[in-house]
Amino acid sequence: MQRISDSTVHRLSKYFRTLIYMQGKGIKTVSSKNLAHHNGVTAAQVRKDLSCFGAFGRRGLGYNVVDLRSNIGKIMGLDRAWKVALCGVGNIGRALLDYDQFRSQGFQITVAFDKDPAKIGKTIHGVSVRNEIDLERDVKAEKVDIAVVAVPARAAQSIVDRLVVGGVKAILNFAPINIKVPPGVYIRHENMAIEIETLSFALTNPDLVQSE
Amino acid sequence: MQRISDSTVHRLSKYFRTLIYMQGKGIKTVSSKNLAHHNGVTAAQVRKDLSCFGAFGRRGLGYNVVDLRSNIGKIMGLDRAWKVALCGVGNIGRALLDYDQFRSQGFQITVAFDKDPAKIGKTIHGVSVRNEIDLERDVKAEKVDIAVVAVPARAAQSIVDRLVVGGVKAILNFAPINIKVPPGVYIRHENMAIEIETLSFALTNPDLVQSE
DNA sequence: AATTGTGAACCTCTTCACAGCT
DNA sequence: AGCTGTGAAGAGGTTCACAATT
Known part of the structure; x- marks a missing residue:
């Protein structure tokens, strides 16, 4: 095949x-x-x-x-609902909680985690923020399919490791760092800095790239 | 070359x-x-x-x-400061106004535009939101290098056309739609729905993709 | 012994071009 | 006549392997 x-x-x-x-x-x-x-x-x-x-x-x-x-x-598996967990309720995390393109395509953020006591317990865009300490237990209990990682770079690998322990098989990572996952776990990276730096490269070297 | x-x-x-x-x-x-x-x-x-x-x-x-x-x-042209304009101060726009990876690499969002009267005139993360009506004039006056487009899909092509009129040569588009630009203008797309759908595909067809 | 820089081999993805169907 | 489906050709990116250098 x-x-x-x-x-x-x-x-x-x-x-x-x-x-x-x-x-x-x-x-x-x-x-x-x-x-x-x-x-x-x-x-x-x-x-x-x-x-x-x-x-x-x-x-x-x-x-x-x-x-x-x-x-x-x-x-593509878009004819079903996927349970999504969000790790890190910062600027990007909050934006994703209300991101139409996720919701309308069956990606439902049902759980969110943060370690900031000021955020834990609050409800943002209809999702209540849980204590990150319970990450492994909760993602397992909630049968989370996909986790979105929006924590600082230094914390990302450890969060991913814990998600894997909790049985999560698919991860969308926003932290600007390479993450290692065991075989059988899928990880995709979303790094907005890379694309804007690609524009910086194009403006700096117009002769080395082709515009549309 | x-x-x-x-x-x-x-x-x-x-x-x-x-x-x-x-x-x-x-x-x-x-x-x-x-x-x-x-x-x-x-x-x-x-x-x-x-x-x-x-x-x-x-x-x-x-x-x-x-x-x-x-x-x-x-x-890469990262040894200088780039003037960045933000179009659309919604969830994603607001997150980008405070995105470390942009700021620390010399991408300074100096202008923001929206057409919502409730937002115009407000200052968010240190940037005051201007009326989108003045887009062409202002990006020209401010000598904007790069524009970030975070407006709804239906408005994106028209905003990009106007940015081009204003002399912008590099655009980072977050709207989930293909955008046409004239030769000499660089556009990059950041579509978070695509990556999460790629995960959905991987979970649905584990035999057709290789995990790490 | 370690490590770079690079031509050649290899592999993968894209485009071509046309047979086959409506 | 118009358009799909696809094998073959072409283009482009990645890996190999080794001479050159420290």
């Missing part, structure tokens, strides 16, 4: 959002060319990406918007 | 952060192997990345931490 590349998964996520938009607009059918145009890729790329999982289109006609959305949703 | 890949630039950004950390710890010298280990890549990859820009190490000895940090800083 073939492995699927990160790039393909990222694009599927984008196609999925485009299809939701199109469904909302009442568009019934879409071609690979059109879907590609909405996402800044080539039509061949769209077809290749989809062909990893089956044949969802009809030659000569294109893809049915509702069906393709439903199929990509199933492929 | 060779083009530099996004992956290389992203890794340089990571090496840079590692070197800052090492410098803080008083570490004088680092090998490609060590730098690689801190960032989850191979030693050959580190050397190849650096070799795009010159020969910074000494055979048999490794790299001087302070010198390499300084060199990467120059390459």
